[in-house]
Amino acid sequence: MPPFSSADFLVAALRSAGCVFAEDEAELILSTARTPDEATAMLERRVSGLPLEHVLGWAGFHGLRVAVEQGVFVPRRRTEFLVDLAVAQAPHASLVVDLCCGSGAVGAALAASLDGPELHAADIDPAAVRCARRNVAPFGGHVHEGDLFAALPETLRGRIDVLAANVPYVPTGEVDLLPAEARDHEPLVALDGGVDGLDILRRVTAEAPRWLATGGCLLVETSERQAPLAVEAFARSGLTARLAVCDELYANVVIGTSP
Incomplete structure (x- = not known):
C-alpha cells in the first residue's frame, strides 16, 4: 500500500x-x-481486520485514553454504565477492586471518578496484567495475576467497597458468532463464559460476600437474556440484588449489596 x-x-x-x-x-x-x-x-x-483500538494502541473509555495492546480485550462503551452505577452506589468508596480487569479500564475509570481510593485489579491473562499496570499506575493501582479472587491479597478480604467484575458472558456455542474483530483478536478467556455464559459470574457471586465490606457492592455486566439468572445467582449468595438497564448503551448490570 x-x-x-x-x-x-x-x-x-x-x-x-x-x-x-x-x-x-x-x-x-x-x-x-x-x-x-x-x-x-x-x-x-x-x-x-485488526480492531481499531489495537491499531491505535488506545481506546477512549469514560473520559480516559486507555492503553490497549494487541491480544487484550477492548473495553466497550456500554461498560461505562457499570462505572457510573458504581460511583453512584458508593461515592465514598475507599477500596476498589477491578476483577477480570482486562486493560484495567474499569479500575482506572473508577479511580478517576472517586476520591483517591485504594485500587487493585486482577486478571488471569498475563498480557492483560501487563496492559492494566500501565493504565492504573497513574492512580497508584496494583495489578495481580491469577484466577479471580485467588489473585488478590488476603488483606483485602472483608474490606472491598466496590467490586467491579466485567466477567466473560458469551455462551461457548455463540463465540463463533461474534464479530471477527473480537473473535479473532481478543483472548477467548475474556469472551467465553461457559455453556450458558454465566460460569464465571456464578463463581464470582459465590465468593464475593467474603471479600466485600459491610454495605459493599458487587457489579457485573451481563446480557438482557441472562439477567434473570444472574440476579438469582446474586440472591443465592446472600447479596441484595437489583438489575439496572441502560437502553441507550444496551447495557445490563446486576448490582449486589452486602448486608
Whole structure:
C-alpha cells in the first residue's frame, strides 16, 4: 500500500475495507500517527481486520485514553454504565477492586471518578496484567495475576467497597458468532463464559460476600437474556440484588449489596 497523501485516501481505503465509520477512523489514525509512514502502517493493520483500538494502541473509555495492546480485550462503551452505577452506589468508596480487569479500564475509570481510593485489579491473562499496570499506575493501582479472587491479597478480604467484575458472558456455542474483530483478536478467556455464559459470574457471586465490606457492592455486566439468572445467582449468595438497564448503551448490570 503506497503512503497516503490526504485524509481522503485513508477514508477511501477504510471504506473499501468495510469500515462503517471510515471518516472517524481516518481522523483517529491521523491524530495518533507521528509520521506519514506510521499512519500508512496503521491503515494497513486496520484494513487487514485488526480492531481499531489495537491499531491505535488506545481506546477512549469514560473520559480516559486507555492503553490497549494487541491480544487484550477492548473495553466497550456500554461498560461505562457499570462505572457510573458504581460511583453512584458508593461515592465514598475507599477500596476498589477491578476483577477480570482486562486493560484495567474499569479500575482506572473508577479511580478517576472517586476520591483517591485504594485500587487493585486482577486478571488471569498475563498480557492483560501487563496492559492494566500501565493504565492504573497513574492512580497508584496494583495489578495481580491469577484466577479471580485467588489473585488478590488476603488483606483485602472483608474490606472491598466496590467490586467491579466485567466477567466473560458469551455462551461457548455463540463465540463463533461474534464479530471477527473480537473473535479473532481478543483472548477467548475474556469472551467465553461457559455453556450458558454465566460460569464465571456464578463463581464470582459465590465468593464475593467474603471479600466485600459491610454495605459493599458487587457489579457485573451481563446480557438482557441472562439477567434473570444472574440476579438469582446474586440472591443465592446472600447479596441484595437489583438489575439496572441502560437502553441507550444496551447495557445490563446486576448490582449486589452486602448486608
